[in-house]
Amino acid sequence: MDLDSILNHVAEKVEPHRGSGKVANYIPALASVDPNKFGLAIATKDGSCYRIGDAQEAFSIQSISKVFTLSLALQKMGDALWERVGREPSGSAFNSIVQLEHEKGIPRNPLINAGAIVVTDHLVENGDADAAINTLLGVLRDHAEDPSIDIDYEVAKSESETGARNRSLAHFMASFGNLDNEVEAVLSAYFRHCALSLSCSQLARAALFLAFDGEDPVTGERIVTSQRCRRINAVMMNCGHYDNSGDFAFRIGLPGKSGVGGGVLAIAPGEGAVAVWSPGLNDAGTSTVGAIALEALMAETGWSVFG
Numbered sequence: 001m002d003l004d005s006i007l008n009h010v011a012e013k014v015e016p017h018r019g020s021g022k023v024a025n026y027i028p029a030l031a032s033v034d035p036n037k038f039g040l041a042i043a044t045k046d047g048s049c050y051r052i053g054d055a056q057e058a059f060s061i062q063s064i065s066k067v068f069t070l071s072l073a074l075q076k077m078g079d080a081l082w083e084r085v086g087r088e089p090s091g092s093a094f095n096s097i098v099q100l101e102h103e104k105g106i107p108r109n110p111l112i113n114a115g116a117i118v119v120t121d122h123l124v125e126n127g128d129a130d131a132a133i134n135t136l137l138g139v140l141r142d143h144a145e146d147p148s149i150d151i152d153y154e155v156a157k158s159e160s161e162t163g164a165r166n167r168s169l170a171h172f173m174a175s176f177g178n179l180d181n182e183v184e185a186v187l188s189a190y191f192r193h194c195a196l197s198l199s200c201s202q203l204a205r206a207a208l209f210l211a212f213d214g215e216d217p218v219t220g221e222r223i224v225t226s227q228r229c230r231r232i233n234a235v236m237m238n239c240g241h242y243d244n245s246g247d248f249a250f251r252i253g254l255p256g257k258s259g260v261g262g263g264v265l266a267i268a269p270g271e272g273a274v275a276v277w278s279p280g281l282n283d284a285g286t287s288t289v290g291a292i293a294l295e296a297l298m299a300e301t302g303w304s305v306f307g
């Protein structure tokens with residue numbers, strides 16, 4: 001069956017569930033998003049994009065940005081990054097602080113908030129958060145071949161104003177010497193990259209290199225080495241949905257990353273990149289309808305890495 005017909009089936013499966021889950025409200029600017037939104041886009045090897053629903057509408061990608069910051073930090077400093085952040089699943093909430101004391105300020109993995117803050121610290125040079133964000137924006141625009149990609153500054157401001165938990169995580173890690181820059185400089189970059197606003201189409205296109213061994217199959221540009229690409233995917237598989245990662249692997253079987261804006265990115269190696277958006281979340285912060293849609297997509301395509 002062709003992908004357009006498959007997407008129509010997926011939409012039918014999703015329909016009775018539209019609006020389910022709970023829209024994130026701990027970042028006030030996210031609370032007003034319409035819970036009935038649903039979009040899905042698949043970017044494939046030849047640069048085609050298959051889409052359905054609200055796939056062209058930009059949303060706050062939130063923690064999905066952590067995949068791109070990880071990739072950039074690995075490009076910049078190589079495996080030395082792993083001395084400052086682990087690669088084990090956390091089994092706890094995305095903003096949990098409990099393991100940090102036990103593990104002496106080294107976060108479990110780069111996809112929970114604490115780990116992503118450490119990764120962002122490595123992108124900020126000499127306290128210059130603006131330069132770090134400009135580099136990241138340039139990279140995303142390049143990957144997606146779309147210069148219009150931008151940050152939603154209202155969301156970034158809202159997140160900063162209510163960012164006590166992330167400030168706690170950052171100060172706590174700083175007390176263990178695991179931040180090079182001032183906490184506020186790091187968080188200023190962190191809040192902005194979480195507030196990146198992309199549509200499903202843009203997101204799937206930007207992440208396409210992860211499905212093709214680290215090389216963009218459309219432009220031929222090598223973005224990360226194939227070994228690094230495999231490793232980023234491994235971290236996504238184990239850690240991309242916090243304490244929901246096991247369930248996501250069980251149901252969908254693809255490396256993925258969710259964000260509290262309701263987006264989910266899933267990488268189907270050798271096939272393409274899938275981005276889905278529906279704002280209602282489960283208790284762990286993964287899109288309820290997004291996971292249902294991906295499950296339906298796997299049933300029809302057999303793209304799970306487990307066969």
Ligand SMILES: NC(=O)CC[C@H](N)C(=O)O
Nearest residue numbers: 062063094194259260285
């Ligand atoms: N899981 C998420 O998407 C969390 C990201 C959000 N910006 C935060 O720091 O809390």
